[in-house]
Amino acid sequence: MNNKLYGNLIFELSKPGRKGYSLPRNEYGNYNMPESMQRQHPAELPECDELTVVRHYTNLSANNFGVDNGFYPLGSCTMKYNPKINEEVSAMPQFTRLHPLQPAETTRGAKEVCQRLKKALCALTGLADFTLKPFAGAHGELTGLMVIRGYHESRGDMARTKVIVPDSAHGTNPASAAVCGLEIVEVKSTADGRVSLDDLKAIVEAEGNNIAAMMMTNPNTLGLFETDIPAIAKLIHDCGGLMYYDGANLNPMLGACRPGDMGFDVMHINLHKTFSTPHGGGGPGSGPVGVRSGLEPFLPFVSPYEAGNFGVVMKAYAYILSLGRQQIKMVGPLATLNANYIKECLKDVYLLPIDGLCKHEFVFDGLKDKSTGVTTMDVAKRLLDYGYHAPTIYFPLLFHESLMIEPTESESKDTIDGFISVMRQIAEEAKTQPDTVKSAPLKTPIGRVDDVLAAKHPIVNYKQMIHDNN
Numbered sequence: 001m002n003n004k005l006y007g008n009l010i011f012e013l014s015k016p017g018r019k020g021y022s023l024p025r026n027e028y029g030n031y032n033m034p035e036s037m038q039r040q041h042p043a044e045l046p047e048c049d050e051l052t053v054v055r056h057y058t059n060l061s062a063n064n065f066g067v068d069n070g071f072y073p074l075g076s077c078t079m080k081y082n083p084k085i086n087e088e089v090s091a092m093p094q095f096t097r098l099h100p101l102q103p104a105e106t107t108r109g110a111k112e113v114c115q116r117l118k119k120a121l122c123a124l125t126g127l128a129d130f131t132l133k134p135f136a137g138a139h140g141e142l143t144g145l146m147v148i149r150g151y152h153e154s155r156g157d158m159a160r161t162k163v164i165v166p167d168s169a170h171g172t173n174p175a176s177a178a179v180c181g182l183e184i185v186e187v188k189s190t191a192d193g194r195v196s197l198d199d200l201k202a203i204v205e206a207e208g209n210n211i212a213a214m215m216m217t218n219p220n221t222l223g224l225f226e227t228d229i230p231a232i233a234k235l236i237h238d239c240g241g242l243m244y245y246d247g248a249n250l251n252p253m254l255g256a257c258r259p260g261d262m263g264f265d266v267m268h269i270n271l272h273k274t275f276s277t278p279h280g281g282g283g284p285g286s287g288p289v290g291v292r293s294g295l296e297p298f299l300p301f302v303s304p305y306e307a308g309n310f311g312v313v314m315k316a317y318a319y320i321l322s323l324g325r326q327q328i329k330m331v332g333p334l335a336t337l338n339a340n341y342i343k344e345c346l347k348d349v350y351l352l353p354i355d356g357l358c359k360h361e362f363v364f365d366g367l368k369d370k371s372t373g374v375t376t377m378d379v380a381k382r383l384l385d386y387g388y389h390a391p392t393i394y395f396p397l398l399f400h401e402s403l404m405i406e407p408t409e410s411e412s413k414d415t416i417d418g419f420i421s422v423m424r425q426i427a428e429e430a431k432t433q434p435d436t437v438k439s440a441p442l443k444t445p446i447g448r449v450d451d452v453l454a455a456k457h458p459i460v461n462y463k464q465m466i467h468d469n470n
């Protein structure tokens, strides 16, 4: 395999005149493109033969790490196993060959899938209706907030421009509210990691008539169940606001409880997390938005070709059907069991800032022994040497050395025990050979990168790389 840092770009394999295609002889003459549509300069494309291209991309793919390669305990991302039957079902030509503009009566199968998936999502969440249009979790948040804004505006209630967001929230929550033109009011967490009712009461007292909604993640970003939901929902509803549920991390709730029953009015679900579509690196995703009864008119207009990211919709539907009504109830409890098992087996060597039962994930605040100087970053990098994907690090922002672990329900006890013993070994190495841990990874194609340089001076295209190298 070609592991040189520079020299594995397809452009570097290019030779003028090489081709990887052959077209039949043109029997129809040339069509003269209007000048305005013609390129000013030839496209700068690499020129390679087919085999070179195949090898290039095959070797690149071997440098990738995914759930199918090994354990991937990335907190807040739900990197569960994506059953292969999902791929088979979503690749059926009866669905993949549909054209968005073909007559509606010929697309009934696809529409039926959408209807059935919505029905299943309603049953799992306790809400009345869903739109499958949004393409990701963040897109769902924006859509959901627009639903909420539409609801307030329909009542002539134009002053509701503020959204309450907990300080532990996923970064997309305040971002979506801002994109929606709403103002963010942060509510603090208590020492036990849950929304502070006292702080919330003060906010509602001061801002009550301006509150459009409160956004919550439950279990929250620390993996903790928000036990005060009924009181919180009452406070927000009494002042005229709506409750928004960030259901990106619905996984631990499956079969255990439903946001609709807890008083939430609007929510999104990340199909690509909880309902098993390979994701990461920006896609593919799907973030359906659900509403309680009465809010249906504020969902986006539904054209006959509604299905958003249809491949992901198919995978979610296949996943729900293949688990079935009984098995799906095991997802949440097993994900919760796995997380608690890891937490309990490691909390004597990693610092657990908030003790007690967690849901599907939990957060350590780095190693317990702070005298070694080994940081969360070092631990994460060292894990790569042992063939594991790193957990989520330095998020949530509530602790200095956050290390957030989410094992999901799909992992066997053997895999989890293997991870635990490696985490313990790294804790030991931090004491006996800290320099090794601090210079990790030592076995990956690319060693420790300079994060600060990469952030301050990112090299984002080929020409810049050549320029900077010369």
Ligand SMILES: *Cc1c(COP(=O)(O)O)cnc(C)c1O
Residues within 6 Å of the ligand: 076, 077, 136, 137, 138, 139, 170, 172, 173, 217, 246, 248, 249, 270, 285, 287
């Ligand atoms: C992943 C995640 C999101 C964002 O989802 P995307 O599909 O990446 O846009 C939002 N909230 C929480 C809690 C998440 O974990």
